[in-house]
Amino acid sequence: MTRFAVLVAIVALAPLIVRYPELETQILTFGLLAVAFNLLLGEMGFLSFGQATFNGVGAYVAARALIDAHAALPLALLAGLAAGAASAALIGALAITGRGVYGVMLTFAFNEMAFYIAFQWRDVTGGDNGLRGIPGPALFGLSLDDPTRYYYFTAVVVLLAFAALLRVIDSPFGAVLRAIRENEDRARAIGFRVRRYKIAAFAISGALSGLAGGLYAELFRFVPLQAIDLDTSTNVVIATLLGGIGSPYGPLLGAAIFTVLSNSLSHVWSHWPLVFGLIFCAVVLFFRGGLWGIADRWGRRAAHA
Amino acid sequence: MLRTRELTKSFGAHVAVDAVDIEVRPGTLHAIIGPNGAGKTTLFNLLSGELRPSSGSIEFAGRDVSRLDATSRSHLGMGRSFQRTNVFPKLSVFENVRLAAQSRTEQSFALWRTAASLRDVNVRAEIALEEIGLLGHRAQPASELAGGDQRLLELAITLATDPVLLLLDEPSQGLSPQDARRLIDRIGALAERYTIVLIEHNMPLVMGLADEITVMNFGRILAHGTPAEIRADPAVRAAYLGKKPVLSPSKGA
Numbered sequence: 001m002t003r004f005a006v007l008v009a010i011v012a013l014a015p016l017i018v019r020y021p022e023l024e025t026q027i028l029t030f031g032l033l034a035v036a037f038n039l040l041l042g043e044m045g046f047l048s049f050g051q052a053t054f055n056g057v058g059a060y061v062a063a064r065a066l067i068d069a070h071a072a073l074p075l076a077l078l079a080g081l082a083a084g085a086a087s088a089a090l091i092g093a094l095a096i097t098g099r100g101v102y103g104v105m106l107t108f109a110f111n112e113m114a115f116y117i118a119f120q121w122r123d124v125t126g127g128d129n130g131l132r133g134i135p136g137p138a139l140f141g142l143s144l145d146d147p148t149r150y151y152y153f154t155a156v157v158v159l160l161a162f163a164a165l166l167r168v169i170d171s172p173f174g175a176v177l178r179a180i181r182e183n184e185d186r187a188r189a190i191g192f193r194v195r196r197y198k199i200a201a202f203a204i205s206g207a208l209s210g211l212a213g214g215l216y217a218e219l220f221r222f223v224p225l226q227a228i229d230l231d232t233s234t235n236v237v238i239a240t241l242l243g244g245i246g247s248p249y250g251p252l253l254g255a256a257i258f259t260v261l262s263n264s265l266s267h268v269w270s271h272w273p274l275v276f277g278l279i280f281c282a283v284v285l286f287f288r289g290g291l292w293g294i295a296d297r298w299g300r301r302a303a304h305a
Numbered sequence: 306m307l308r309t310r311e312l313t314k315s316f317g318a319h320v321a322v323d324a325v326d327i328e329v330r331p332g333t334l335h336a337i338i339g340p341n342g343a344g345k346t347t348l349f350n351l352l353s354g355e356l357r358p359s360s361g362s363i364e365f366a367g368r369d370v371s372r373l374d375a376t377s378r379s380h381l382g383m384g385r386s387f388q389r390t391n392v393f394p395k396l397s398v399f400e401n402v403r404l405a406a407q408s409r410t411e412q413s414f415a416l417w418r419t420a421a422s423l424r425d426v427n428v429r430a431e432i433a434l435e436e437i438g439l440l441g442h443r444a445q446p447a448s449e450l451a452g453g454d455q456r457l458l459e460l461a462i463t464l465a466t467d468p469v470l471l472l473l474d475e476p477s478q479g480l481s482p483q484d485a486r487r488l489i490d491r492i493g494a495l496a497e498r499y500t501i502v503l504i505e506h507n508m509p510l511v512m513g514l515a516d517e518i519t520v521m522n523f524g525r526i527l528a529h530g531t532p533a534e535i536r537a538d539p540a541v542r543a544a545y546l547g548k549k550p551v552l553s554p555s556k557g558a
Contacts, residue, residue, distance in 0.1 A: 175420040179404045182393035191379040191408040
């Protein structure tokens with residue numbers, strides 16, 4: 001609870017300290033995507049290498065709802081969330097038939113398929129030009145068409161989604177996911193229908209990813225093809241491992257650092273991924289718990305002293 | 306309670322379990338023994354549902370379960386343990402058992418309450434740990450338990466699923482003699498409340514414990530009877546030729 005309070009405080013104060021709300025909104029949406037991804041990896045032990053699929057589906061569906069149906073923003077976001085959940089349940093159900101690395105490769109393959117569909121289906125997605133013409137954000141008649149206002153709107157949505165996810169992790173359902181991670185055969189032997197739990201976990205992860213996609217689409221009123229491409233899936237994996245998979249706060253931290261570094265370093269030096277790659281290798285090789293693991297250990301030591 | 310009829314499993318040309326008829330009566334501890342390669346483990350996997358029979362049937366509590374998978378059989382009350390320690394290593398001892406108890410509730414898809422608040426489940430888990438004598442280790446990660454204690458935890462997990470029948474697959478495998486003794490004593494205590502099918506390699510342990518023994522060899526039943534009858538059976542003696550000391554009555558059991 002105290003951690004969550006600290007998170008709320010940081011999110012509330014961030015734009016007052018550093019005035020860069022667009023970037024900070026991106027941190028939130030990318031953070032939500034990483035947190036959703038880590039429900040599968042950190043809790044259930046499944047590496048989804050196609051998390052951008054659900055993000056992209058959510059972004060396109062929310063954007064189409066805003067453009068074609070002039071849907072209210074909350075409804076458009078809900079549509080993106082539902083589409084993310086449905087696509088993830090479907091892909092998850094197929095991907096988990098492959099055990100171990102085959103399951104990973106299936107999420108990868110489906111991501112590639114989704115990307116080509118988005119690339120070809122120009123009428124709906126805008127192809128490689130991206131999807132433009134999304135109306136500006138508004139909530140019950142109040143315009144959110146101001147980066148700071150939209151940041152706070154996004155912050156409320158993301159924090160609520162994060163709080164919901166924390167509850168899911170602590171629930172009996174979350175306990176079953178950890179049982180599956182630790183020993184799938186044993187989970188089955190004590191009577192859990194493992195497949196159902198896996199598909200449900202995919203659906204929840206996809207729902208949050210779709211929501212993240214919808215929020216992202218409205219941020220720049222634009223859905224680039226990048227929202228659904230494999231690079232984004234890879235970035236989610238990198239940011240999450242960097243932050244640490246042992247706690248839901250880890251992926252948030254990783255997403256924040258990844259977003260800030262990729263933005264700032266790319267201005268300084270076009271070969272920034274090289275620097276980032278080195279940092280990433282160092283963390284994965286020497287700090288298995290990720291940066292959150294380090295921070296957590298420091299925190300405990302300070303509490304003991 | 307549990308009955309097999311002409312139960313057969315073949316892998317290609319090799320018949321691992323050949324027309325086996327076994328009847329396990331309620332309240333008994335029924336041991337299945339036999340030398341390596343006798344088909345004990347295949348038989349066990351058929352009973353637990355890991356394998357489907359090639360032919361023949363398995364009946365549990367008056368119901369044909371031959372085509373049911375392991376999860377369904379578990380829900381009917383057939384609880385199994387594993388030959389090799391099979392726990393949730395990074396989770397606490399309590400959480401290992403709590404999960405097993407949780408699997409018996411309708412609450413496992415509940416997203417909006419905390420797992421720790423399922424009171425019946427907590428109580429069931431504590432009883433299972435108490436029954437097996439691991440309550441003092443409840444907060445430890447399962448992977449940090451000693452080998453013998455891990456095997457006990459394995460049993461506690463099975464007990465927490467509220468089984469009617471316990472299927473135990475070579476529980477003493479890989480344990481030190483002292484740990485094996487301790488485990489067998491626990492199983493002896495459980496035999497007062499559960500029907501148990503025990504597959505075992507370690508014959509002296511079984512002799513003092515079982516009500517009935519079925520001896521398998523080459524996938525078939527070689528002999529069946531009380532421990533005394535088995536000990537006297539010439540066919541069993543022949544199958545275990547050169548291992549005669551193994552058949553001597555066990556002391557202290």
